[in-house]
Amino acid sequence: MTDATQYLNDLDAQLARAGIRGARRKRIVTEFADHLSCDPDAALGDPTALATQFADELGTTFARTAAYQAFVALALAGILVVVRAVALLPLTTNDFGTAETVSLLISAVAAQVALVAGGLGLLRAHQLRGRGTIPREEASVLARRAGIGLATGVVTILAFPLSQAYRAHPGAAVIGSHTTNLWWPLASAAGVVMLVAAAPAVVRAARLRPHTAGPAGDLLADLGPLQPVAARIASGSVNRLAFIIAAGLAIVTALAGVAANDPYDGVLRGLLEGGAFLGGYAVLGRYLGIRRREPHDV
Amino acid sequence: MEAEQLKGHLDGLVLAVIAGEPKHGYAVIEALKVRSQGRLDLPEGTVYPALHRLEHNGLLASEWSDTGRRRRVYRLTNKGERELGIRRRRWLEFASTIEAVLT
Numbered sequence: 001m002t003d004a005t006q007y008l009n010d011l012d013a014q015l016a017r018a019g020i021r022g023a024r025r026k027r028i029v030t031e032f033a034d035h036l037s038c039d040p041d042a043a044l045g046d047p048t049a050l051a052t053q054f055a056d057e058l059g060t061t062f063a064r065t066a067a068y069q070a071f072v073a074l075a076l077a078g079i080l081v082v083v084r085a086v087a088l089l090p091l092t093t094n095d096f097g098t099a100e101t102v103s104l105l106i107s108a109v110a111a112q113v114a115l116v117a118g119g120l121g122l123l124r125a126h127q128l129r130g131r132g133t134i135p136r137e138e139a140s141v142l143a144r145r146a147g148i149g150l151a152t153g154v155v156t157i158l159a160f161p162l163s164q165a166y167r168a169h170p171g172a173a174v175i176g177s178h179t180t181n182l183w184w185p186l187a188s189a190a191g192v193v194m195l196v197a198a199a200p201a202v203v204r205a206a207r208l209r210p211h212t213a214g215p216a217g218d219l220l221a222d223l224g225p226l227q228p229v230a231a232r233i234a235s236g237s238v239n240r241l242a243f244i245i246a247a248g249l250a251i252v253t254a255l256a257g258v259a260a261n262d263p264y265d266g267v268l269r270g271l272l273e274g275g276a277f278l279g280g281y282a283v284l285g286r287y288l289g290i291r292r293r294e295p296h297d298v
Numbered sequence: 299m300e301a302e303q304l305k306g307h308l309d310g311l312v313l314a315v316i317a318g319e320p321k322h323g324y325a326v327i328e329a330l331k332v333r334s335q336g337r338l339d340l341p342e343g344t345v346y347p348a349l350h351r352l353e354h355n356g357l358l359a360s361e362w363s364d365t366g367r368r369r370r371v372y373r374l375t376n377k378g379e380r381e382l383g384i385r386r387r388r389w390l391e392f393a394s395t396i397e398a399v400l401t
Contacts, residue, residue: 024350027370031323031346034369038324044343057347061354132306 004036007047014051019208020058028054052211056133059210063139066198066205067125070146073198074118074153080191081111081157087183088160103163110155113280117152117288121145123222124289135214141289143205148288150195150202157191160184219290238291242281250274308348310385311338313357313378320373322363323349357381 008029015025035042044050125142128134218238220227234241250270257266285291315321315329326349327342349372352358357378363371374382 028346028350030368031370032343034322034367035324035327035342037367042324042342045341050343050347053344053347054350057351058354061351065354 004033004040007036007044008033011047011050014047015054018051018055018211020051020054021207024058055208056210056212059136059139059205059208060132060134062201062205062208063134063142063210064125064128066146066201067121067142069198069201070149071118071122073194074114074149077153077157077191077194078111078115080187080194084157084160084184084187084191087187099163100160103159106159107156109276110152110159112276113284114149114152114156116280117145117284118149120219120222120288120290121149123224124217127217127221127224133210133212135212135216136210137214137216138289139205139209141216143202143209145288146198146202147206148284150198153195154192157188157195161188215292216289218292222290242278242285242290246274246277246281249277307389308340308345309352309357310382310389312345312348312352313374313382313385316358316372317374317379317382320371322369322371324369326372352378 011032012025012029015028020028032044035044121142124138124145128138128142219241220231220236220238223230230241234244250273252270253273254263254266254270257263257269260266281290311330312326315326315333321329323346327345330338330340330345349358349360353360353372356375358372359375360370360372363369
C-alpha cells in the first residue's frame, strides 16, 4: 500500500468518524486523491484534524441553514394557515363537534410552539452569523429548534384535517358540508409540503454537527443587542425573564378580553395563555436552549 | 504569513483566485501560493473545507470534470462575485485606514 493510499484510507476513516457520510465523504476523498496525484509530496495535513475541520465548518453552516430554512417554511406555512382560516370562516359554531374543537385546541398550542421554536431558531442563527465555527451544543440547539418548529408546524396544519378523517360519518363532517370549498384542503396540503421540504436541511444539521466543545447560549443570548436591557429587567435571570414574558402575555390576553366586553373570559384566557407559556418553558426550555443546561448536561 | 493570521481572510482569498477562471482544489492552492509569491503558509488540506462551505453557502458552484482525471472544478456564482466585491471594498478601506495611521 502506497503512502498516498494509506493517507486517503486514514482520511476516509476519520471523515466517517466525524459524521461525514455518503457522497460528500466520497467526494472529499476523491478531491484529495486528485491533489496527491498532482503533487505526491503535498502537505495536506493530519487526517483527524482535517476531518474535524470539515465537521466544524460544514456542521456550523448546516445548522444555520436549517434554522433559516425552517423559519422561511414556517412563515410561508403560517400564511397558508391564515388562508385556511379565512376559507373556514363561513362555518358556524354549529358545524363544530368535539373532534373539531379538540383539533383547534391542539392547533392553537402547536402553532405557538412552532412560532417560538422557529423564531428563536432564526434569532440564534442570526446572532451566530459571523462565526466560522460554533460549538456542537449551539448547533444542536439550532437543529432542535428547527426540528421542533417544523414538527409542531405540521401538527398545527394537520390537526383539523385529521379531525375530519376521525368523524364516523363523513357526510356530517365539516369537510363533507363544504366540499365546494377547496381552499382549506389545498392550503393545508401546501403548508405541509412547505414544512416537509425544509426537513432535509434539519436532518442534515442533526447528522453532522461541529466537534468544537462549548456551551450553548440561552434566551438572553438570543436577544443580541437587547440582551443588556433584558438582563437588567430580569436581573440576569432567564427564569425571571420567562415569568415576566408569561405575565405580559397573560395581561395582554386579558386586556383583549376586556376590550371585547368579555372580561371574565379574557382573564381566564390570559391565565391559560401565561400558564401554557410557563408550561412550555418548563418542558422544552432546556431542550430548545432557552435556559442553560446544567454543567453535567453539556 | 501563518494560518492564524489568515483567519477571516481565507474565504476572500479563495474567492479571488477562483474569480478569474474555474479551478479545481489543487489549482486553487497553487494560485494562492503563486499570487502570494509563496508567502501564504497554510496546510494545503485546510482549503478544501472552505471550498465545501463556500459552495454550501452559494458563493461557489462546482461540478465534476473528467478531462483525463476525475476532479471537482469550482467556479464563482453571482452571489460569490457580489461577496468578493464587498470583501475587496472592505479590505481596501481597512488597509488604507491602517496605512494612514502607521505611515
